[in-house]
Amino acid sequence: MAVVEIVTTGTELLLGQVVNTNAAYLAAKLNELGFDVLYQTTVGDNPGRMREVLRLAFERADIVITTGGLGPTYGDITKEVTAELVGKSLLLDPEAKRRIEVFFSRRGVCMPSRNQKQAMVPEGAVVLYNERGTAPGVVYEHQSRLIVHLPGPPSELKHMVEHTLLPLLQARYPRQGVIFSRVLRVHGIGESQVEERLTDFILNQGNPTLALLARRGEIWVRITAKGETQAAAEHKIAEWETEIQRRLQPHVFGQDDEALEVVVAEALKNRALTIATAESCTGGLLAGRLTEAPGSSAYMTGAIVAYDNRIKRDLLAVSEEMLLRHGAVSEETARAMAAGVCSRLGTDMGVAITGIAGPDGGSSEKPVGLVYIAVAYQGKIDCRRYVFNGGRDEVRYRSTQAALDQIRRAVLAVE
Ligand code: ATP
Numbered sequence: 001m002a003v004v005e006i007v008t009t010g011t012e013l014l015l016g017q018v019v020n021t022n023a024a025y026l027a028a029k030l031n032e033l034g035f036d037v038l039y040q041t042t043v044g045d046n047p048g049r050m051r052e053v054l055r056l057a058f059e060r061a062d063i064v065i066t067t068g069g070l071g072p073t074y075g076d077i078t079k080e081v082t083a084e085l086v087g088k089s090l091l092l093d094p095e096a097k098r099r100i101e102v103f104f105s106r107r108g109v110c111m112p113s114r115n116q117k118q119a120m121v122p123e124g125a126v127v128l129y130n131e132r133g134t135a136p137g138v139v140y141e142h143q144s145r146l147i148v149h150l151p152g153p154p155s156e157l158k159h160m161v162e163h164t165l166l167p168l169l170q171a172r173y174p175r176q177g178v179i180f181s182r183v184l185r186v187h188g189i190g191e192s193q194v195e196e197r198l199t200d201f202i203l204n205q206g207n208p209t210l211a212l213l214a215r216r217g218e219i220w221v222r223i224t225a226k227g228e229t230q231a232a233a234e235h236k237i238a239e240w241e242t243e244i245q246r247r248l249q250p251h252v253f254g255q256d257d258e259a260l261e262v263v264v265a266e267a268l269k270n271r272a273l274t275i276a277t278a279e280s281c282t283g284g285l286l287a288g289r290l291t292e293a294p295g296s297s298a299y300m301t302g303a304i305v306a307y308d309n310r311i312k313r314d315l316l317a318v319s320e321e322m323l324l325r326h327g328a329v330s331e332e333t334a335r336a337m338a339a340g341v342c343s344r345l346g347t348d349m350g351v352a353i354t355g356i357a358g359p360d361g362g363s364s365e366k367p368v369g370l371v372y373i374a375v376a377y378q379g380k381i382d383c384r385r386y387v388f389n390g391g392r393d394e395v396r397y398r399s400t401q402a403a404l405d406q407i408r409r410a411v412l413a414v415e
Pocket residue numbers: 008009010012013018019020021022023067068069070071072076133134135150151152153154156
């Protein structure tokens with residue numbers, strides 16, 4: 001298997017002024033094709049340190065891919081430093097020069113003389129012409145290592161990678177196999193509980209591997225397998241997936257790009273159910289998520305943002321007495337709001353959220369993050385109490401996530 005090191009260059013990356021998207025992009029693409037990306041290094045525009053990084057990369061990788069530093073200025077040194085290190089001279093590539101001249105003449109200007117530097121390529125290199133900018137990329141061999149230089153601007157790099165580099169790498173290193181991942185998306189149990197249920201998988205991983213990733217308001221269980229073909233990798237995953245699904249039910253709500261709102265929308269649509277929401281602390285966020293999918297009018301009837309108690313009273317028929325006795329953030333009020341919106345809007349299902357999003361307004365009895373969510377459906381009301389961690393944004397988002405999951409469980413009749 002060919003080992004790859006990605007060397008991203010540019011002082012702006014080290015200063016944190018530019019997010020290193022090139023490294024993530026390249027890693028994802030190469031992994032997909034089965035290359036082993038085992039190292040990523042970032043170095044500034046400094047010849048000494050760049051030499052150090054490249055020397056190490058040539059020791060431990062079969063393919064070294066650099067990005068950035070192919071520009072026309074004195075600060076652009078990647079090609080020069082590498083060529084010097086491996087003892088290659090740089091020669092003018094007439095076609096690269098011609099293309100750079102065309103690039104400038106299309107803009108009605110002559111090519112500045114310093115841009116000629118960009119058309120200089122190491123002897124024996126394959127030139128990757130740049131369809132989006134001026135700096136060509138290059139690929140060449142040195143002592144059975146492959147050296148690749150790519151330009152820094154992401155749009156130039158991506159075009160070059162997809163159109164020329166990847167086909168070239170696949171031809172040069174056939175049969176790398178395929179890496180395939182499946183993500184199971186989980187809500188309703190914590191990361192440590194997931195881990196507990198999957199301990200034997202985690203301890204025995206090899207191919208496939210298993211990773212738990214905490215995402216906002218959900219946990220991702222990622223199963224990754226490598227196989228000769230996509231079908232072989234998928235087959236390896238399927239063996240694990242069935243058992244993992246079984247152990248985590250009913251908390252697995254979807255897979256890969258199936259967000260909770262998408263799953264809920266499908267479930268409501270398939271059963272021809274209608275829904276209405278009454279939201280206090282989330283101010284309409286749940287309604288927003290329920291209407292994200294096209295065609296949402298098939299199930300979403302309407303929403304009432306009942307922020308003020310007067311609205312809870314007048315529009316949702318929550319009694320004054322209940323509000324006084326239990327407060328706006330209480331199980332009783334949440335239940336009454338859900339029943340109220342369901343009957344006022346004439347839907348199959350009514351959902352209510354009331355809570356304290358913070359940062360102020362908490363007390364020892366009712367802390368910030370306390371949220372009640374009620375789902376009225378088929379004559380019953382399922383009301384749950386949550387205390388969410390995090391700031392205001394987090395509490396509000398997690399509330400919508402929990403509400404969507406309660407809807408999902410009610411519709412699918414799972415606990
Ligand atoms: P060009 O001469 O076409 O600009 P170059 O190879 O010299 O190409 P750089 O000067 O290193 O490229 O970078 C050009 C642009 O690309 C800059 O805006 C830089 O911030 C951005 N860039 C460079 N490296 C990365 C990276 N790893 N991830 C995301 N953006 C990057």
